[in-house]
Amino acid sequence: MLLVIDVGNSHTVTGLYEGDRLRGQWRLKSDRAKTDDEIGVHYHSLFSMTGINTTEVSGVVLASVVPSLESAWVSCCSKYFFTHLQKKIFVVSADSVKDMISIRLANPGEVGADRLVNGIAAFRRFKKPVVVIDFGTAITFDCVSGSCEYLGGAILPGIAISLDALSSRTAKLPHIDISKKPDSAIGKSTVEAMTSGIVYGYGGMIDGVIQRIRKEMTGSDSGEMEVVATGGMASIIAPATQSIQHVDPLLTLEGLKIIFEEKVGS
Numbered sequence: 380m381l382l383v384i385d386v387g388n389s390h391t392v393t394g395l396y397e398g399d400r401l402r403g404q405w406r407l408k409s410d411r412a413k414t415d416d417e418i419g420v421h422y423h424s425l426f427s428m429t430g431i432n433t434t435e436v437s438g439v440v441l442a443s444v445v446p447s448l449e450s451a452w453v454s455c456c457s458k459y460f461f462t463h464l465q466k467k468i469f470v471v472s473a474d475s476v477k478d479m480i481s482i483r484l485a486n487p488g489e490v491g492a493d494r495l496v497n498g499i500a501a502f503r504r505f506k507k508p509v510v511v512i513d514f515g516t517a518i519t520f521d522c523v524s525g526s527c528e529y530l531g532g533a534i535l536p537g538i539a540i541s542l543d544a545l546s547s548r549t550a551k552l553p554h555i556d557i558s559k560k561p562d563s564a565i566g567k568s569t570v571e572a573m574t575s576g577i578v579y580g581y582g583g584m585i586d587g588v589i590q591r592i593r594k595e596m597t598g599s600d601s602g603e604m605e606v607v608a609t610g611g612m613a614s615i616i617a618p619a620t621q622s623i624q625h626v627d628p629l630l631t632l633e634g635l636k637i638i639f640e641e642k643v644g645s
Contacts, residue, residue, distance in 0.1 A: 500634030
C-alpha cells in the first residue's frame with residue numbers, strides 16, 4: 380500500500396491507497412513540536428484501528444509546507460517504515476517534480492509543495508487550463524496552463540483566520556462554526572449575519588479573483604478554463620460562487636499518488 384502525506388500549516392492529512400482504492404484517511408492537527416516517535420505512535424494506532432499493519436506499507440510520498448514536520452516525518456518513516464519498504468519515501472519539491480510541471484516563476488522554490496501537487500492532479504484530470512482553489516489556513520489560487528505550466532496564483536486569508544479576527548477584535552461578535560450555507564444573505568441574528576458575510580463575502584471575492592485570472596490566462600472574460608476547489612471549506616463556499624465548477628476533497632491525495640507512481644513506480 381502507498382502512504383500519502385500532506386502536511387499543512389493547520390492540519391496533516393494522510394491516506395493509504397491499496398491500488399486505486401483509498402483504504403484509510405486521517406486528518407490531524409499539525410503540531411510543529413511533534414517528534415518522529417510521537418508521529419509513529421499516533422499512526423501506528425490509527426493503522427491498528429483500521430486493521431492495517433505497518434508492514435503492508437510499500438511506499439511513502441510526502442508534501443509539506445512545515446519544514447520541522449517534514450524532517451520529523453522523514454525520520455519517522457525511516458524508523459517505522461523503511462525497515463520493510465520496497466521503495467523509499469519521495470518528498471515533493473519544486474525540483475523533484477520539475478519534469479511533471481514547469482514552474483514559470485523567478486524563484487520556483489517559493490511555491491509550496493501542496494500547490495504543485497494540486498496543479499499536477501488538476502491538469503492530469505482536465506488536460507486544459509485550470510485553476511485550483513485550496514481552502515486551507517490560507518486560500519490559495521494556483522494557475523496551470525494548458526501545457527502544464529505553473530503560472531503563479533493568488534493568496535487570501537483563510538476563513539478561520541477571518542473568523543478569529545472578527546471574534547478577537549470585537550467585543551460582541553462570538554466565535555462561530557461555519558458548517559453550512561446560510562439560507563439568506565440578510566442575517567436575522569448576529570450569528571446568521573456573520574455566517575452570511577463569510578460565506579457570501581468569500582464567494583463574491585472568489586468570483587472576482589477568478590474573473591481577473593480567467594482574462595489573464597485566456598485573453599477573454601469567457602475563455603475556456605476549469606476551476607476546481609479542494610480543502611475543508613470548499614463544499615461550503617463553492618455553492619455561493621458562480622465560478623467553481625468542481626469540488627474534490629481528495630485532490631491533493633490523488634496528486635500525491637500520481638506523483639509517486641510516475642516518479643517511483645506503482
